[in-house]
Amino acid sequence: MQKTIKIYDRDSHLTTCEAMVLHCEFDKARDTHAVILDQTVFFPEGGGQFADLGYICENASEAESNNHKINQEPQKPVILANILDVQISDDIITHYTDRPMEVGTRVTCHIDWNRRFDFMQQHSAEHILSGLVYRTFGYHNVGFHLGMTETILDFDGPLTPEQLTWLEEEANKAIWQNIAFEITFPNKDTLTNLDYRSKKELSGEVRIVTLPGYDICACCAPHVYHTGEIGLVKIVSSMVHRGGMRLTILCGGRALWDYQTKQTSVEQISALLSAKQLEVAAAVAKAKEDQQALIYRVNDLQKKVLEAELKSLPAPDTTENVFLFQKDLDTKAIRNAVNDLCTRYTGYCGIFVGDSETGYNFVLGSATKDCREAATALREAFGAKGGGSAKMIQGSVTANETAIRGLIQRHS
Numbered sequence: 001m002q003k004t005i006k007i008y009d010r011d012s013h014l015t016t017c018e019a020m021v022l023h024c025e026f027d028k029a030r031d032t033h034a035v036i037l038d039q040t041v042f043f044p045e046g047g048g049q050f051a052d053l054g055y056i057c058e059n060a061s062e063a064e065s066n067n068h069k070i071n072q073e074p075q076k077p078v079i080l081a082n083i084l085d086v087q088i089s090d091d092i093i094t095h096y097t098d099r100p101m102e103v104g105t106r107v108t109c110h111i112d113w114n115r116r117f118d119f120m121q122q123h124s125a126e127h128i129l130s131g132l133v134y135r136t137f138g139y140h141n142v143g144f145h146l147g148m149t150e151t152i153l154d155f156d157g158p159l160t161p162e163q164l165t166w167l168e169e170e171a172n173k174a175i176w177q178n179i180a181f182e183i184t185f186p187n188k189d190t191l192t193n194l195d196y197r198s199k200k201e202l203s204g205e206v207r208i209v210t211l212p213g214y215d216i217c218a219c220c221a222p223h224v225y226h227t228g229e230i231g232l233v234k235i236v237s238s239m240v241h242r243g244g245m246r247l248t249i250l251c252g253g254r255a256l257w258d259y260q261t262k263q264t265s266v267e268q269i270s271a272l273l274s275a276k277q278l279e280v281a282a283a284v285a286k287a288k289e290d291q292q293a294l295i296y297r298v299n300d301l302q303k304k305v306l307e308a309e310l311k312s313l314p315a316p317d318t319t320e321n322v323f324l325f326q327k328d329l330d331t332k333a334i335r336n337a338v339n340d341l342c343t344r345y346t347g348y349c350g351i352f353v354g355d356s357e358t359g360y361n362f363v364l365g366s367a368t369k370d371c372r373e374a375a376t377a378l379r380e381a382f383g384a385k386g387g388g389s390a391k392m393i394q395g396s397v398t399a400n401e402t403a404i405r406g407l408i409q410r411h412s
Contacts, residue, residue, distance in 0.1 A: 006040065008041055015110065015116075021101045034094050037093070049123060053111070056095070057107065058078045082099075121253065122151045124223045127211055130197065151251070155245045176228070182211075299333065310341070322345050325352045342365045346367065348369060362386075372388070381407055384397035
């Protein structure tokens with residue numbers, strides 16, 4: 001089989017091309033049809049980037065000829081197949097389609113341009129960032145994944161927050177300069193003396209992508225003509241990863257969408273807190289402090305209520321089991337109260353928080369009885385959930401107070 005001519009190598013902005021179907025067979029493993037063309041505008045998956053998608057239709061020149069027939073209405077080219085995936089092996093590119101095509105047919109390929117341009121924005125920005133990191137800090141890009149929503153870059157060295165800010169600013173300066181990307185295929189001698197980035201040993205014809213002043217890299221993927229087409233690059237997250245640094249970036253349309261989405265959130269938070277948009281972080285911090293103060297106050301009041309309720313319980317010498325049913329109590333306070341009750345009463349000591357309609361969260365303890373037996377009874381009778389040890393269980397149950405009291409009393 002002859003090698004596929006890679007039209008995308010010549011011009012990354014071409015969205016269509018004519019081609020001849022050289023081979024077509026059903027791929028049982030993929031449940032698709034494997035189609036090989038003599039040339040293609042579709043970029044195959046590789047270099048951390050997904051394949052182009054799109055469709056193949058009848059040959060454009062033939063469709064135009066048909067449209068000029070006498071007394072015939074102009075017709076759009078007929079779609080022969082949709083592209084589901086594109087892969088490359090030994091310079092032969094296989095297009096996986098949803099329908100078969102006849103060998104020898106001349107067709108016209110159409111790529112999904114929005115997808116292609118989005119990928120080019122992300123990948124071209126990655127070259128700027130990786131080139132800057134390599135030239136400035138000496139770190140290599142050891143991992144690259146261009147996903148559908150974000151792009152991830154891994155470097156083999158650490159970067160401080162200040163360095164990341166500088167890196168983002170310098171990358172955007174490169175975009176503003178609207179520098180042209182250069183695509184070359186150097187001969188072996190030239191390549192030997194060229195300081196270029198590459199994650200693996202390469203053989204045969206090597207495609208070099210150069211951004212003057214920033215990066216020289218072996219790369220098979222399509223790129224924008226000029227950096228200005230990237231629009232914007234934003235580092236949205238960073239983390240230490242395997243001794244180096246992992247960055248997540250958004251570029252071009254993705255960065256704009258991210259800004260618009262976050263702007264909407266900031267506007268809503270600003271209105272809710274009656275704060276200026278640039279001051280929402282401080283306003284949220286203040287609201288959090290106020291909330292924490294209220295929590296402390298509520299917990300203190302709950303503690304006092306609980307202490308009053310505990311004092312109203314029957315004396316230990318008059319009853320074996322004691323239960324409290326409350327609307328709202330702090331979990332830590334409940335456990336502490338149950339532990340205290342278990343030192344004074346010989347039976348089951350339980351506190352149930354909630355109501356009979358929505359259910360109760362409970363803590364049940366005992367110094368002398370196996371609480372797991374009570375848990376089993378609650379589960380079998382009311383479908384209660386939870387567990388624990390012989391000394392204490394906790395969980396949730398939906399039943400009324402009278403039924404719960406009666407069940408535990410019967411198993412005491």
